[in-house]
Amino acid sequence: VSTLQQITACNEIYSAITQARAEGKTVGLVPTMGALHEGHLSLVRASTESCDFTAVTIFVNPTQFAPSEDLQQYPSTLQQDITALAEHQVDLVFTPNKHDIYPAGFSTYIDPPEVALPLEGKQRPTHFRGVATVVLKLFHLLPADIAFFGQKDYQQSLVIQQMVRDLDVPIEIRVCPIVREADGLALSSRNVYLSSSERQQALSLSASLEQASQLVTAGERNADIIREKIRQMLLTGGVDEIEYISLADPETLGEVEQLSTPVMALIAARIGKTRLIDNRRIG
Numbered sequence: 001v002s003t004l005q006q007i008t009a010c011n012e013i014y015s016a017i018t019q020a021r022a023e024g025k026t027v028g029l030v031p032t033m034g035a036l037h038e039g040h041l042s043l044v045r046a047s048t049e050s051c052d053f054t055a056v057t058i059f060v061n062p063t064q065f066a067p068s069e070d071l072q073q074y075p076s077t078l079q080q081d082i083t084a085l086a087e088h089q090v091d092l093v094f095t096p097n098k099h100d101i102y103p104a105g106f107s108t109y110i111d112p113p114e115v116a117l118p119l120e121g122k123q124r125p126t127h128f129r130g131v132a133t134v135v136l137k138l139f140h141l142l143p144a145d146i147a148f149f150g151q152k153d154y155q156q157s158l159v160i161q162q163m164v165r166d167l168d169v170p171i172e173i174r175v176c177p178i179v180r181e182a183d184g185l186a187l188s189s190r191n192v193y194l195s196s197s198e199r200q201q202a203l204s205l206s207a208s209l210e211q212a213s214q215l216v217t218a219g220e221r222n223a224d225i226i227r228e229k230i231r232q233m234l235l236t237g238g239v240d241e242i243e244y245i246s247l248a249d250p251e252t253l254g255e256v257e258q259l260s261t262p263v264m265a266l267i268a269a270r271i272g273k274t275r276l277i278d279n280r281r282i283g
């Protein structure tokens, strides 16, 4: 167990990071909204394995939630999170409060890149504006060498990579694989919302992606046929509403018709009141 320093003040965090860099340490940053699970901890491990100093941020960012979404219910397990971070040799945890990140009068937002428009961007039109704005603020407050994000939020990782390129932010972005339960369910802080029967239904997301992958291995190249198989499997599995099923170019997220190169399969669906997403590279 390392000594984990906790900072909440925005005016202290910058000097803590620049001091570590001045000591010659490479700094890894893992931005999170807390309610940490093995997926987050895999990002932490990726950071501690490749950087000398790891900082984790825990901030439930209000600007990425629409008024109808689950900001008020979003799970919070701060004491457990801090214990887990200390056990994972994290050096610093930044837990700012809302009014320091968004003081009265705050009114500047990032207009996210084009890759933010389809899929999540269609379903949640203000989401990526909030994500890009807070992530850029975190990159300024914690000027790390490398920032780690999960592939679970695949479109988010593309948005952040594009923003960093377009705005010349001097940070490297690393995207780490999805962590799944033994039965395939992608880890998510929102899984705690699921009842045990809903959790069974939720397995149809990963199962349908697995089936899509098998279809492609067996030679299927028609994207519409694969989308339809995914749709059938989600409905048979009992999801209440499908928001999107996408077979898209991994860089632009434009929908494909024929699979000549690898694609991303991305799904968003609702089970009861819970919205879940999953994705997988196919082909």
Ligand code: PAF
Pocket: 031, 032, 033, 059, 061, 064, 131, 134, 135, 153, 156
């Ligand atoms: O992926 C998340 O948990 C959030 O979107 C992030 C990147 C921490 C920004 O609030």
